[in-house]
Amino acid sequence: YKWPSPLYDSLEGFLFEGRRRDGSNMATLQHPCKVRTGTQASIGAEWLRLAYHDVATHNIETGTGGLDASIAFELDRAEPTKAPRATFQNFGIGMVHSLDDFETFSTKYLSRADIIAFGTVFAVASCGGPIISFRGGRIDALSADVAGVPEPHQDLETHIEIFRRQGFSQEEMISLVACGHTLGGVRSSDFPNIVTSGDNPAVDNFELFDTTSQFDNAVVTEYVAGSTLNPLVVDTNATLNSDLRIFSSDDNATMRKLADPDVFSSTCATLLERMLNTVPSTVTLTEPITMIPAKVTSAQLTIDQNELIFKTAFRLSEPSNARNSKRIVTMYWCDRYGPDKDCVRQNVKTALPATSPRRDETTGSPILQRTGLDLVHHEFVVPINPDESISMFWFEVDEQDGARAKRYDNEGEGYKIAQDTIIYAPRLSSVTFSGAQRTQRQFVFVAGVKTGITPSRVFLSAFDNAMPDYAAPLNADFEMVFNDTIPAAAGYEFYTAIVDDSGSQLTIDLHAVVDDAVLTEDYQQTFFIAARTPFNRPTNVTIVRQVSPPSGPTSGSSHTWDLLRLEVIMGLLLAVTLLT
Numbered sequence: 240y241k242w243p244s245p246l247y248d249s250l251e252g253f254l255f256e257g258r259r260r261d262g263s264n265m266a267t268l269q270h271p272c273k274v275r276t277g278t279q280a281s282i283g284a285e286w287l288r289l290a291y292h293d294v295a296t297h298n299i300e301t302g303t304g305g306l307d308a309s310i311a312f313e314l315d316r317a318e319p320t321k322a323p324r325a326t327f328q329n330f331g332i333g334m335v336h337s338l339d340d341f342e343t344f345s346t347k348y349l350s351r352a353d354i355i356a357f358g359t360v361f362a363v364a365s366c367g368g369p370i371i372s373f374r375g376g377r378i379d380a381l382s383a384d385v386a387g388v389p390e391p392h393q394d395l396e397t398h399i400e401i402f403r404r405q406g407f408s409q410e411e412m413i414s415l416v417a418c419g420h421t422l423g424g425v426r427s428s429d430f431p432n433i434v435t436s437g438d439n440p441a442v443d444n445f446e447l448f449d450t451t452s453q454f455d456n457a458v459v460t461e462y463v464a465g466s467t468l469n470p471l472v473v474d475t476n477a478t479l480n481s482d483l484r485i486f487s488s489d490d491n492a493t494m495r496k497l498a499d500p501d502v503f504s505s506t507c508a509t510l511l512e513r514m515l516n517t518v519p520s521t522v523t524l525t526e527p528i529t530m531i532p533a534k535v536t537s538a539q540l541t542i543d544q545n546e547l548i549f550k551t552a553f554r555l556s557e558p559s560n561a562r563n564s565k566r567i568v569t570m571y572w573c574d575r576y577g578p579d580k581d582c583v584r585q586n587v588k589t590a591l592p593a594t595s596p597r598r599d600e601t602t603g604s605p606i607l608q609r610t611g612l613d614l615v616h617h618e619f620v621v622p623i624n625p626d627e628s629i630s631m632f633w634f635e636v637d638e639q640d641g642a643r644a645k646r647y648d649n650e651g652e653g654y655k656i657a658q659d660t661i662i663y664a665p666r667l668s669s670v671t672f673s674g675a676q677r678t679q680r681q682f683v684f685v686a687g688v689k690t691g692i693t694p695s696r697v698f699l700s701a702f703d704n705a706m707p708d709y710a711a712p713l714n715a716d717f718e719m720v721f722n723d724t725i726p727a728a729a730g731y732e733f734y735t736a737i738v739d740d741s742g743s744q745l746t747i748d749l750h751a752v753v754d755d756a757v758l759t760e761d762y763q764q765t766f767f768i769a770a771r772t773p774f775n776r777p778t779n780v781t782i783v784r785q786v787s788p789p790s791g792p793t794s795g796s797s798h799t800w801d802l803l804r805l806e807v808i809m810g811l812l813l814a815v816t817l818l819t
């Protein structure tokens with residue numbers, strides 16, 4: 240992993256933080272293993288069933304179908320069968336609720352299908368099941384796939400054939416059904432011929448597959464012990480006992496193995512991962528996503544109150560039960576222009592965070608919770624002289640425990656700012672809301688282009704796939720025009736474009752074409768445009784000398800580390816004095 244990697248950064252952020260960039264959390268809609276208010280319906284069970292039904296369209300021979308979010312277009316699907324309405328294969332209010340839960344979380348780098356996969360990973364971990372290894376990069380279908388979901392009234396041969404087509408053997412089918420049917424149950428509203436409704440709709444209209452609401456192997460042990468009340472095993476109408484036919488199809492050999500809780504847990508981790516990774520053969524998934532121990536987020540050169548500023552956050556982790564409140568995190572950076580360009584003279588600028596650190600508690604994501612770590616975000620906002628600008632930055636972390644401070648510099652390369660010709664100015668941009676639900680938005684986006692540079696074209700690429708009712712994503716380019724009603728500021732002149740959007744996760748890439756090269760400011764967020772409070776103003780920028788930048792010049796005097804440390808500490812002391 241090297242920064243920047245917007246895809247990996249986005250997937251990792253969602254897995255361990257459970258939320259969107261604007262703070263809205265998807266994991267906590269379900270975590271810790273919640274039921275829908277006023278019902279017995281397990282939200283995690285609904286998310287898991289939705290994922291399987293999306294996967295169920297896969298055909299291993301043609302390489303088509305699989306986890307591609309086509310389920311959003313398959314909800315009203317009925318099999319061409321004489322079966323009653325209750326066997327509509329994707330029928331169920333749980334499906335509708337789940338799609339509503341997921342609707343606003345997809346982004347340019349988190350496909351709708353990846354969000355569905357995250358839902359299963361969160362749900363299983365949150366309810367006490369194994370951690371399913373997560374890969375991202377699924378590609379969304381924008382229409383229905385062929386039919387393929389199994390139904391309870393079908394016979395065993397049909398089920399074996401359906402699972403074979405999806406890529407699972409008979410033994411894997413038995414295990415996968417057990418791994419699925421450890422959560423949730425059957426509703427009378429969806430399957431009235433399996434569950435009869437009673438007087439108290441909150442309790443009577445739902446029958447759980449086993450006696451626990453956790454992701455455990457009670458569905459297996461109760462079956463093996465003969466005490467199960469699983470409605471798909473004990474229904475009086477034998478035709479609908481699909482779990483019984485499947486579980487007993489190898490004389491219960493697989494079920495007896497799964498009665499060992501460790502076997503159950505590891506089997507489910509493997510099979511559910513394979514289920515989530517069942518994608519069309521044209522899709523290549525990423526490597527498994529693991530935590531980035533020290534992560535740069537939200538790096539942005541921008542204009543606020545007529546000043547050029549650079550803001551970013553540096554995310555560290557620490558054990559929840561061993562917090563270090565003394566840690567000092569310092570940012571360093573080099574100029575892009577002038578005599579100290581790229582720190583050639585080893586004069587390095589440095590600053591402390593603009594605010595006290597922000598902490599992600601482990602309750603935000605069940606995956607983070609399992610690590611026992613908190614995520615701690617150190618946020619920096621520093622003024623930048625437009626004549627000097629900024630070419631790269633890096634960090635130093637001093638735990639104040641007697642050990643030497645540790646440098647984080649993107650594996651020796653520094654965190655490089657690719658270009659400063661075109662920048663995004665969210666504080667000069669605006670948004671107006673319209674429509675009955677105020678979901679229709681009109682944005683006026685403002686980009687700054689460095690004074691003295693006249694691009695042959697300035698434009699932006701807008702992307703939003705978090706559309707109401709899973710409508711087609713917005714994915715279009717918009718020309719930006721020079722706007723002389725906004726006075727030049729901080730070495731920049733301004734260009735604007737108007738973009739209409741009905742989704743909720745619009746991001747923009749800004750482009751300036753200069754001398755046939757396209758300079759791009761990628762993946763800029765739009766949710767904080769309406770905020771008008773100025774960024775915190777730091778007063779703590781100092782200059783330290785004799786510091787080698789990450790891939791800086793090798794010539795020149797080699798610095799003595801202790802002298803450097805002394806200078807940094809004195810600089811920090813000065814900064815702290817200024818701040819207080």
Ligand code: HEM
Binds near residue numbers: 280283291430
């Ligand atoms: C032959 C295969 C299968 C059949 C016939 C079947 C059938 C059913 C039925 C009839 C329900 C009740 C739905 C409702 O009332 O809303 C259900 C629920 C569920 N199924 Fe399956 N299923 C099968 C395989 C699977 C697999 C492979 C998984 C996942 C790995 C899975 C996960 C679930 C979950 C989690 C629920 C509970 C949903 C909730 O409580 O809202 N099922 N299944």
